[in-house]
Amino acid sequence: MIRLAPSLLAADFSSLGTEVSKAEQAGVELLHLDIMDGHFVPNITFGPDLVKVLRSKSKLLFDVHLMIAEPDRYIPAFARAGADFISVHVETCLHLHRTLQNIREQGVKAAVALNPATPLSTIEYVLSEVEMVLLMTVNPGFGGQQFIKAVLPKIAELRKIIDSKGLSVDIEVDGGINAETAPLAVQAGANILVAGSAIFGQPDVSLAAKTLRDSIAGI
Ligand code: DX5
Ligand code: ZN
Numbered sequence: 001m002i003r004l005a006p007s008l009l010a011a012d013f014s015s016l017g018t019e020v021s022k023a024e025q026a027g028v029e030l031l032h033l034d035i036m037d038g039h040f041v042p043n044i045t046f047g048p049d050l051v052k053v054l055r056s057k058s059k060l061l062f063d064v065h066l067m068i069a070e071p072d073r074y075i076p077a078f079a080r081a082g083a084d085f086i087s088v089h090v091e092t093c094l095h096l097h098r099t100l101q102n103i104r105e106q107g108v109k110a111a112v113a114l115n116p117a118t119p120l121s122t123i124e125y126v127l128s129e130v131e132m133v134l135l136m137t138v139n140p141g142f143g144g145q146q147f148i149k150a151v152l153p154k155i156a157e158l159r160k161i162i163d164s165k166g167l168s169v170d171i172e173v174d175g176g177i178n179a180e181t182a183p184l185a186v187q188a189g190a191n192i193l194v195a196g197s198a199i200f201g202q203p204d205v206s207l208a209a210k211t212l213r214d215s216i217a218g219i
Pocket of ligand 1: 007008009010032034065138139140141142143144145174175176177194195196197198
């Protein structure tokens with residue numbers, strides 16, 4: 001089953017509670033929360049306090065994508081704020097295995113994220129430690145960028161590795177996902193689709209989610 005994870009980054013920041021309810025009504029499975037520190041990525045977004053207030057308003061699975069340096073310093077705060085998944089970028093982790101253990105010890109599902117240029121070999125020895133791999137299909141930092149097609153063979157390769165090892169690890173794709181690119185990512189083997197502009201960026205969130213689901217129906 002393919003799951004949708006609308007990214008709050010594209011929502012109306014002046015009424016986030018309402019925006020989250022719209023996603024819930026649209027029947028999506030996860031809420032993707034982009035945490036940026038102005039250091040690992042050029043942009044700054046929000047922190048655990050915001051995640052915590054939204055947690056009290058929603059039953060969606062909270063998918064916290066940490067685009068921050070030294071993620072270990074903040075993992076406990078995001079866990080306490082109600083994250084269901086926490087993704088850390090392999091590019092930010094000196095001791096990736098330890099960081100993933102740190103996430104799991106907090107009772108949160110651990111995920112690892114890779115920039116488009118980062119090879120799959122960097123996660124070869126931690127695949128059994130994660131519930132999900134997040135493959136960036138844009139360079140992290142901003143919404144509304146164009147899907148990088150060169151990542152498609154990487155998705156397919158990762159799907160092959162996961163299946164050959166008999167693991168049940170989700171593959172999430174993030175960046176430039178819309179009705180044109182979603183089918184390509186799903187065909188390659190992705191099963192969780194993050195979408196900012198294509199869902200929250202649209203006037204009708206339910207219709208936008210349906211359009212995205214329709215685009216991958218039957219694959
Ligand atoms: C980018 C973020 C994405 C972003 C996706 O750094 O990780 O989650 O919100 O936005 P769209 O879907 O507009 O590319
Ligand atoms: Zn993201």
